Amino acid sequence: PFAAVGDTLLGTVQSTIFGAIASYMALKGNPFGAILWMVALGIIYIWSYTWMPFAYKQGVNLVTSMSSKLNALTDSATLLGVTVVGALIPTVITLKIPLIFRAGKVSMKLQDIFNQIMPSLLPVLLVAFIYWLLDRKHMNSTRATWFVLVLAIILFNLKIVA
Numbered sequence: 001p002f003a004a005v006g007d008t009l010l011g012t013v014q015s016t017i018f019g020a021i022a023s024y025m026a027l028k029g030n031p032f033g034a035i036l037w038m039v040a041l042g043i044i045y046i047w048s049y050t051w052m053p054f055a056y057k058q059g060v061n062l063v064t065s066m067s068s069k070l071n072a073l074t075d076s077a078t079l080l081g082v083t084v085v086g087a088l089i090p091t092v093i094t095l096k097i098p099l100i101f102r103a104g105k106v107s108m109k110l111q112d113i114f115n116q117i118m119p120s121l122l123p124v125l126l127v128a129f130i131y132w133l134l135d136r137k138h139m140n141s142t143r144a145t146w147f148v149l150v151l152a153i154i155l156f157n158l159k160i161v162a
Contacts, residue, residue, distance in 0.1 A: 012081075013077040013078060013080065013081040014040065014044055014077075015041065015044070016081050016084075016085065017080065017081055017084045018036065018037050018040040018041070019037055020084055020085055020088050021033065021036065021037075021084070022034055022036055022037035023092070024088055024091065024092055027092060089120070089123050089124055089127050090119070090120030090123050090124065093123040093126060093127065094123065095122040095123050095126050095161060096111055096122070096161065096162045097110045097111050097114070097122065097160065097161055097162070098111070098159065098161075098162045099111075099160065126148075130144055130148060133147065133148075
């Protein structure tokens with residue numbers, strides 16, 4: 001009965017958070033990110049195996065007596081994971097539009113207009129588009145990745161994105 005909470009907290013959320021931090025560090029050329037991720041996963045596995053006998057013995061009693069606290073803990077951990085991934089969007093994903101509008105002697109870069117509205121608006125819109133794709137029927141992460149890859153190649157060759 002405790003597996004659903006344990007899997008969410010230990011198997012998914014923490015791995016996602018530490019993986020996102022490690023990948024960002026690796027993108028910046030810091031090898032400590034991979035070491036951090038491996039150490040964090042090692043600690044998670046040791047901690048989960050240490051507490052597994054307790055959770056197995058308590059079973060249903062633990063879940064029924066602490067159900068409201070476990071739900072709050074799971075919701076908090078999920079919110080933390082979404083916040084970390086959301087904070088990494090503008091720093092990891094880049095999308096630039098090199099289009100320039102000219103009217104007489106005045107020229108405006110479309111990228112500057114988007115940045116004045118909201119910095120990193122385009123990466124956030126791209127991620128929102130991908131989430132929208134994943135919500136569609138018959139669309140999975142592999143198909144969405146291929147779709148975005150092909151779309152990026154086409155838009156780059158048309159000089160719409162850089």
